Amino acid sequence: MITITEFQKIGVGLSGFGVFFVMFGVLLYFDSVLLAFGNILFLSGLAFIIGFRRTAHFFFQKQKLRGTTFFLGGVALVLLKWPRIGMLVESYGFVVLFKSFFPMAFGFFGTALNIPFLTTMYNKLSGSSSSMV
Structure with a gap:
């Protein structure tokens, strides 16, 4: 069984509130204060969950430097009160x-919840030929 430390519990809470504030900021027509607060909470929660060193290592790997640049650049644009452009840049960086x-x-959601659309998408993304499409 996996043990969860107190820091990881705090990190899950911070990340959850971060996602909530980002979604709430988007619902309120890209409110820059809520988006900035959500971004800061999400990043700090991620650092609490996996650790500060692992977070820095994840973001600053050579093959992920372009995604990190776009993601953190989008966060900076949101903090500089350009929320729409910042969220677009940040979303691209998140995907990369x-x-x-x-x-x-x-795959997890498709098999755990038995959702046909997600199972088909997983089979296509993983290169499996057992898809019945």
Whole structure:
């Protein structure tokens, strides 16, 4: 069984509130204060969950430097009160940074929840030929 430390519990809470504030900021027509607060909470929660050194190592790997530049540049644009452009840049950076996790997430949700659309998408992304499309 995996043990979860107190820092990781705090990190999950911070990340959850960060995602909530980002979604709430988008719903309120890209409110820059809520988006900035959500970005800061999400990044600090990520650092609490996986550790500060691992977070820095993840973001500053050579093959992920373009995604990191776009993601942190988008955060900076949101902090500089350009929320729409900042969220577009940040979204592109997020996709580039976390593209290796998407097939695993689609597979998990597709098999755990038995959702046909996600299972088909996982099979296509993973290169499996057992898809019945």
